[in-house]
Amino acid sequence: MFRSLLANNARYLSSAFVAGEPAGPEVKTAIPGPRSLAMLAEMKTIQISDAVQLFADYSKSIGNYLYDVDGNILLDVYTQISSVPLGYNHPELLDVLQDKENIRTFINRPALGVFPGENYPQRVYNSLLRVAPKGHTEVTTMACGSCSNENAYKAIFVWYRRKQRGDAPYTPEEETSCVMNQSPGVSDLTLLSFKGAFHGRTFGTLITTHTKPVHKLDIPTMDWPIGTFPRYKYPLEDFVRENEEEDRRCLAEVEELFERYNKRGKNVAGVVIEPIQSEGGDHHASPAFFQQLQRIAKKNGAALLIDEVQTGGGTTGEFWCHDHFNLEHPVDIVTYSKKMLVGGYFSLPEFRPREGYRIFNTWMGEPSKVVLLEKVIDVIKRDKLIENVKVTGDILLNGLKAFGKRYPNLVKNVRGRGTFCAFDCDSMAKRDQLVEQLKVEGVQTGGAGPVAVRLRPSLVFQPHHAAIFLDRLEKALHKMDNKV
Numbered sequence: 285m286f287r288s289l290l291a292n293n294a295r296y297l298s299s300a301f302v303a304g305e306p307a308g309p310e311v312k313t314a315i316p317g318p319r320s321l322a323m324l325a326e327m328k329t330i331q332i333s334d335a336v337q338l339f340a341d342y343s344k345s346i347g348n349y350l351y352d353v354d355g356n357i358l359l360d361v362y363t364q365i366s367s368v369p370l371g372y373n374h375p376e377l378l379d380v381l382q383d384k385e386n387i388r389t390f391i392n393r394p395a396l397g398v399f400p401g402e403n404y405p406q407r408v409y410n411s412l413l414r415v416a417p418k419g420h421t422e423v424t425t426m427a428c429g430s431c432s433n434e435n436a437y438k439a440i441f442v443w444y445r446r447k448q449r450g451d452a453p454y455t456p457e458e459e460t461s462c463v464m465n466q467s468p469g470v471s472d473l474t475l476l477s478f479k480g481a482f483h484g485r486t487f488g489t490l491i492t493t494h495t496k497p498v499h500k501l502d503i504p505t506m507d508w509p510i511g512t513f514p515r516y517k518y519p520l521e522d523f524v525r526e527n528e529e530e531d532r533r534c535l536a537e538v539e540e541l542f543e544r545y546n547k548r549g550k551n552v553a554g555v556v557i558e559p560i561q562s563e564g565g566d567h568h569a570s571p572a573f574f575q576q577l578q579r580i581a582k583k584n585g586a587a588l589l590i591d592e593v594q595t596g597g598g599t600t601g602e603f604w605c606h607d608h609f610n611l612e613h614p615v616d617i618v619t620y621s622k623k624m625l626v627g628g629y630f631s632l633p634e635f636r637p638r639e640g641y642r643i644f645n646t647w648m649g650e651p652s653k654v655v656l657l658e659k660v661i662d663v664i665k666r667d668k669l670i671e672n673v674k675v676t677g678d679i680l681l682n683g684l685k686a687f688g689k690r691y692p693n694l695v696k697n698v699r700g701r702g703t704f705c706a707f708d709c710d711s712m713a714k715r716d717q718l719v720e721q722l723k724v725e726g727v728q729t730g731g732a733g734p735v736a737v738r739l740r741p742s743l744v745f746q747p748h749h750a751a752i753f754l755d756r757l758e759k760a761l762h763k764m765d766n767k768v
């Protein structure tokens with residue numbers, strides 16, 4: 285079956301996007317192997333390391349293959365939690381470091397909000413603004429996904445309060461009360477987020493993260509509205525009516541939450557949402573859902589923030605996942621990080637605070653990452669990598685759907701956009717077992733939510749990699765099926 289898929293996509297087979305990849309995965313030891321385990325024991329003496337899966341050899345890792353310190357070679361369909369755009373050690377990114385002009389950018393890390401280098405605006409223009417979401421001409425850089433959201437939330441609150449004040453200056457009472465955490469200087473505003481959402485683990489973003497108890501236990505938080513993100517039935521074509529009803533139910537709840545919180549004086553200043561709920565289990569919502577959500581936010585004078593930290597950068601078959609939604613208006617704020625190498629947010633001009641230092645920290649991003657991003661975007665465009673994602677994504681989805689028929693307990697609810705694909709097992713135990721079994725077969729994937737396996741390959745994951753993945757997955761499913 286996979287051979288014919290390959291033959292139909294010869295264009296993406298003619299050459300590998302990254303030279304020097306091995307022919308396929310190779311597993312020599314248990315994973316983690318003895319060297320990884322020894323290193324882990326050492327690391328545990330200095331920090332919490334319970335999430336460590338293996339120690340990697342980044343000098344050998346290449347393209348879609350992650351080498352570990354025990355000599356195992358894994359086909360990487362997870363890519364550092366979806367954050368490697370061009371695979372490992374892409375030759376053109378290595379070349380960026382050979383350029384003497386760039387070396388100084390790597391050594392001197394400025395406080396970008398105060399002392400940016402002379403070519404910095406041009407660099408940002410050549411990278412981030414070249415791929416700005418529709419309607420956007422302004423961008424702010426930050427260091428990671430959480431702090432991108434954290435600062436975007438602040439921009440929303442400042443924007444909302446300015447509208448409420450009618451542009452009047454701050455009163456002396458506001459200025460003295462805010463530094464003591466008291467009103468009227470601090471506000472009672474809220475942001476609406478969704479059950480199952482993940483927007484980060486920092487103090488502010490955590491208020492809007494609702495995935496696992498481990499992130500939230502013991503941490504003080506705020507009573508902000510939490511809506512319901514749709515949970516669809518699959519295959520979508522068999523459940524059109526039920527899924528439309530699910531959209532209506534969730535949107536009605538959003539309307540009700542706006543009313544309830546606004547009435548209590550805890551005005552909802554914005555709505556924050558992932559275009560595909562990722563950490564929470566790869567939950568999708570329809571374009572119609574997002575279109576209507578944007579209308580509801582606008583009607584209530586609230587901002588819409590789309591968190592593209594995990595979905596941005598081309599992996600869904602569009603540069604920004606929300607490009608699939610055909611929205612009526614540009615999105616107010618779009619946050620990014622991961623595959624973009626640097627964090628931050630695009631925002632419409634009205635979200636720019638009037639005073640400096642309102643959105644600020646020492647580093648505000650990292651210029652060397654912006655230099656690398658410039659090259660990444662050149663390569664994405666030149667090698668037509670988004671086209672590659674679409675072709676490869678179709679192969680992945682069709683392959684997964686075929687397995688769904690043969691292994692209905694292990695491959696359910698197949699879904700995806702581009703190569704951003706997932707499926708569910710019928711229990712968490714089976715999902716965890718499958719992720720482990722895939723490692724034995726030489727494939728690194730990851731879980732999402734309670735029962736999903738998520739695929740997050742880089743943009744240079746081609747049809748022949750998809751065929752290798754499906755072949756290994758078939759072996760893993762077969763072994764598990766014979767055990768259950």
Ligand SMILES: Cc1ncc(COP(=O)(O)O)c(C=O)c1O
Nearest residue numbers: 428429430482483484591593594
């Ligand atoms: C949608 C989304 N937003 C925010 C974050 C937080 O990003 P970071 O881990 O870089 O802080 C993540 C991380 O997985 C994410 O998936």
